[in-house]
Amino acid sequence: MEVVAPNDWQRIKYFIPHSCVVKPDSTSTKLRVVFDASAKTSNGYSLNDIQLSGSVIQRELFDLLLDFRCHDKVVTADIAKMYPQVNVHEDDSWFQCIVWRDNPSEAIQAYRLKTVTYGEAASSFLACRALHQVGEKIRLDQPEIAKIIQTCFYVDNLMMGGDSVEGLLKQRLAAEVELMKRGFPLRKWASNDPTIIQDVPSEDLEREIYIGDHDIIKTLGVAWSPREDTFRFLRDDRMVSKTTMTKRQLASEVLRLYDPLGMMQPVIITAKILLQSLWKSQLEWDDQIPAEIMHEWQQLKKTLPKLAELDFTRRAIPSNAVQLELHGFSDASVRAHGGAIYAYSIDSQGNKAMNLLCAKSRVAPIKDITLPRKEFIGAKLVAELMHRVIDIIPQHNIKVHYWCDSQVVLAWIHSDEQHEEIYVRNRV
Template sequence: MTSHVFGNSPSPAIASYGLLKTVEHADQDVKNFVQHNFYVDDGLISLPNESDAISLMKRTQSTMKLEGQIRLHKITSNKQAVMDAFDVSDHGEQLKEIDSDDMIHRSLGLCWRLKDDTFVFTVPTEENPFTRRGLLSTVNSLFDPLGFISPIIISGKILLRECTPEGVDWDEPLPVNNLQKWKEWQSSLHCLSDIAIPRMMSHTSVSSAQTAEVHIFSDASEKAIAASAYIKTVSDGQTSVRFIMGRSKLAPLNGHTIPRLELCGAVLATELAEIISVQLGIPLQTMRFYTDSRVVLGYIGNRTRRFYTYVSNRVDRILRISNANQWNFISSEKNPADSCTRRNTNVINIMRLPWITGPQWLCDVTEMKPTQFPLVEPDSDREVRPIDRPMKMD
């Protein structure tokens, strides 16, 4: 071949390499923009003010055109001043006036409403049959990569599991005993169109805040495992706590005790921490973790006993990302991740759940002292290896 073919497996890597080469000798902020804020050919970035955004975009446009004959266009912003700084031919396709209520831009699958700078959700309208395939199609039609509506999605997954007997075929009609519950959950999805999540995760730009702390909570039940992360920012005497992202997944059906599930939730919390650290540039060592399981805290802080393989492997994973002093106990009533491990079928109430509103009690917390948590009844815990005793010789 004498040219690269669009759609080949290495095409995204080649495209990214080409973009990086065009800004090899550019200003440092332009290089950082292209290196860290582009996904193939889509660049997304948030800046403290309009002048910074205009300057960065114009210099990036100029560099790409000069060095690689690449046209950077389809520009979209929630600020009219930014849009006015560029020719109309460089604007995003099919954009309406900035004051239009219908102005929604899709960015990597997320629906971004520019007028009020919020993320909104599209409501699935297709009626699927009451089969395993139909139910799975409905649940998977909800695109939510940041976990805003995880309490709703995980409820649908739990219902899907309950509605599907073992061994049922994909297109076989399901038993009708759970049909009413499924219809109630499905009909409640129409309220998603009324949900709007502010794009900004703080009352001020995180980069200009005096302090920015990440607090991550985990929880588990027999039905689900969840973790949610929040950022606490302080600027000009004002403190705010906002949702960053969350994750949830179904709990395994068999063979797992509640302590094991809670430990899986703690692992999920550290996975969120890794993502946030890379994306926001906040060191892992400064983050705080919370769980309502003293057993898990005992596992993480243990230095005297050995565990069997399941617990040992997961504690190792947790301690590779965090240390025992970063973990804290939180009661279930104050744990926002608890909202996701209980079934929530009412979409209307999701904006009032602590999962979205965040733990506002953090605004009043100035400092949390490290606490040591001992193992809980280690001699009767099946996950703790017994202490080897010396053999008696006759």
């Protein structure tokens, strides 16, 4: 940013309020500046109100994490201060002004932010689009590296994998060079094979956090131990015990149960069922929740520390698999439905493995429907999840199996004639 000269104050179009957020568990930037571009001006509009947010051009988080589980060797990194690496147009910078002074005795000064700024509706798109352009620039000469740059990032987080140390090391170096040329330096490197990052300066390596006897790093909010090559569940210490809670507070705590791959769905769906019961009772956001629901939530919270003892293999599908089967299981109850997908593989040495790939669950619709229909939407959920999984994982000779214990649902699916009920017919 730069100071705005007094005679240029009339060019300022908008002042962004800013404050700080302290994040003690961050290994790089513990204090961050937060800009509030949603703050209304005197005419009732904010900068975000008049700004187009742009489309989503990167892969979804679920897709990236699932792909991360399909390689023998993997490496992670992130772009150092990604947003400030990208300049904005001179005319647009006048919408990005702040006021500041080092102490109360000084006169207030105006500053103009010249780069993409956190807190604006378009910031994520602008930074991702600039990164995407790097891939476009090198697509003709290095199509493989261009694909990595355009498909292996989630905002500023890089997650890439390969079948061999030599191949992944070569890709890592090439991607690092091309990104550095265009102002996107990579740092916080980590890998399940130390030889892939042995030439990286120590200050650019990701610092591990020790949880009990395990060393982990956080990548896209998921706890990964590179040494053990496993995923773990991180307990949120902000979830403190309370004797009373409001609906707003309970919703906030439930949403902290972060589980993008669905590995903890049996626990999380229980919390969502409690939240749905509050909606059914038509409580306001700041009303206290009933004692029986509070008791159930307290009992559930007591089980959460046990989740920290669980781990899941990061590599769910070996690259040398000669046989791969995907098994999708669906089920439903009165209060919820869901499903899980497992990968069964046999590698070239004859080793067999069975791993949970992903899962998904949903609370039952508020409008009551019959149990067979609930079983049916559970089966439909698994079919959709399986379709997505097959599109993500590397090409194999895959055999797909679907499992459902509802004879009614199986009869609906296998019937040669269209069902008379529109609800069933559409979902078949």
